Amino acid sequence: MKLFSGKLSIVQLQWLVWVFFFIIIILSLMQNDGFLQALTYAFLNSSFYAVIIYGNILWLFPRLYQRGKVVLYVLAVIVFLGGIGVVRGYITMSIYNALFAQKPETMSMKAMSSFVVSSLVIFLLSFIFRIAIAYFELKRQSDEIIAKKTQAELNLLKSQVQPHFLFNTLNNIYYEAYLEAPRTAGLIEQLSNIMRYFVDESPKQVVAIGTEIQFIENYIELEKIRIRYDIGIMFDKRCDISLSIPPMLLMTFVENIFKHGIDKSSTDNKINISLLQDDGRLVFATENTVPQVPQHAASTGFGLANLRKRLELLYKDDFELSTQNNGDIYLARLNIPLI
Template sequence: MFTRKLIWLQCITWIFFFLFLLLYSVQKWETVYLAVTSCGIGVGSYIICVYTNALWLMPKYWRRNRKTEFFIYSILFLLPLIFLRMALEYYLLFPYHPQQGFYKFSLAQFLFSTITISLAFFLGAILNILDDYFHLQRKQESMQLQQAAAELNLLKAQVQPHFLFNTLNNIYYLAYTKSDLAATVIARLSSIMRYFVDEAPKEKVPLSTEISFLKNYIELEQIRMLHAATLSFDHEGVDEMVRIPPMLLIPLVENIYKHGVDKSVPENEICINLKMENGKLNFNTRNTVHPVEKAGGSGVGLDNLRKRLQLLFGNDFTLTSEQDGNHYKVALIFPV
C-alpha cells in the first residue's frame, strides 16, 4: 500500500514522536525505565490504532461504502484497545504512582485514553486518504508517461513512411528515366531500411549512426537533383559516441530538399553544421531558396519534430528558422 519512501518517513515520524514524549516523561517519572514504559504503552496504542484503521477498517468497509459496518467494527476495535491500554498502565505504572490514582481505572484515565486514541484513529483515516491520493497521483503520472511514450512512438513512426514515400519517389524517378543510378539508390535505401528496423525503435542511438543516416539520405537526394547542389556537411570535432534520440536531425535536412532548393536549377548551396557546446548539440542548416520555391515550409516532418522535442526535452530545446536574403537558416539545439 505504502511506498518505501512513505514507510521510511512514517518510521522517522514515530521515532521522533516517541523521543518527544520521552523527554516529557523523564521529568514525570523517577526512573528512565518507567518513562520508557509509559511512552511505549501510549505510542504503541497509537500505532495499532492508526494502522488498523488505515490498512483494514477504511479500505475494507469505508471505501466499499459499508459505513454502518465501519462504525460498528470501529467501536468494537476502539473500546478493547482503550481498556487494554488502561489495564497495562494499571499493572505496569500504577504501583509506582499509587498516590495519584490516575492509573487506577479512573474517569480521567478513561477520558484521556479515549481522546488520544480517537485522535490516532482519525489520523489513520487521514493517512489512508493521503495514500489513496498519492496512489491516484502516481497512477495519473504513469498514464501520462505511457501516453507521452505512445505519442512519441507514433510521431517517430510517422517519420518513416513519410521519409520512405519521398525516397520511393526518387527511385521511381530514376527508374522512369532509366538511370544507371537506380541500383545505387536501392542499395542506399536498403541501408536506410536497416536503420529503421535496427536503430529507429531504440530510445537513443550513437550520433555516428545518425550522421551515417543523414549522409545516405543526402546522397539519395543529390542523385535525384538535375544539378547536384554544392554541399558542405561539417561535423568535425563532434563526439560521435554521444547518444541522442533517433531521427531528430533528418526532418531539417529533408526540409531543405523538399521546400528549400530548386532541383531544376544549378545554383543551389547547402551548408550543414553539427557541433557540441556546453553539453548541448547544435545542428544548423543553411540553404539557398528561389522565388519559385517556398522559403521554409513546415510540413509534417517539422511539425512532428517540434512535438517530439517537446515530449523529449520539455522547454529545454531551441528550434529557430529565418530567411536571410536568398538563404534560409534553421538552428536546432538540445541537450545530450
C-alpha cells in the first residue's frame, strides 16, 4: 500500500527498482544457466550497472558537465566506461573459469568489446534513471507543499471556529437585548458586523466599496457612544459601491477624527466626510473641528505614516495624500485610482 499511496522515499524507491531489476536478470539468465550461475551473474551485473549509473549521476555529471567542463566530462566518461568494461570483463571471466567452466577460457577482444558496449548502454540509461529520480523528488516536494497547504487551510478553518462562535453568541445576545433595549441590540449588531469585517474581509486583497462604507458607518455609531453630546456628522457618498478597493484604506482618517478631533466636553463637534468617484479615481476627504485641547497628541501622525507606506506599496506614486490644519478645522484628503 505504501508504494501506491506515494509514501516511499526516493531511496526506498531506488532499492525497489534494483530488486525488480535483479529478479529480472536472474529470470533471463536461468533460461540457459543454472540458478546458482544466474544468481552470481545477476549480482555481478547489477553491481557494475549501479557503479555506472551512480558514478555518472552523482559524480561525473554534476562535477564536470554541470560546471561547464564538457570536454573533460566526455574524456572522463570514455575512460570511466572503458575501465569499467575491462574490469567487469576480467572479473566475469575469472568467476566463470573458477566456478562454472568445464575448462578455462581466455578473454577475447570480441568479448571485451561487448562488455564495453553494454557499459555504454547502461551509461545512456543512467540519464533516464536520473530524470526518474528528479521527477519523483519533485513529486514528493509537490505532495509536501499540497499537504502543508491543506494543513494550513485546516488550521485556518479551526482558527475561524472561535470568532464565528463569538458572532453566533453576539447574535443570541442581540435577540435577547432587542426585547428589552432595542438601542443596545443595535449596537451589539454593529459590533458583530465590525468583528466579522476584520475576520472575513480585511484579509482580502480588495473589498467592495459598499462593504468598506458599511464598516465605517458601524465604527462611527460605536464611537458615538463615548461622546456625551450629539455630533453633527455628514457622510456624502457618491460612487459606485460595487467597485473594489483595498480594505482599511479609508479607516485611518475616520479613526484619527475620533482619536484627535473630538472634544468630548464640547457641544459643537462637526464632521464632514465625502467619498466621491471622479474620472476613474476615488476621492475620500474628511473635515472636522479641532478641539481646544489636543487629544492624544503624542501619537498623532503614526496612522497616517503607516497609511502612506501602504499606499506606496499599492500604488507607487499614483496617489495623493494630504492633510491640513487651519487652526480650528482639520482637513484630510486621499485620491487613489479605482480598480
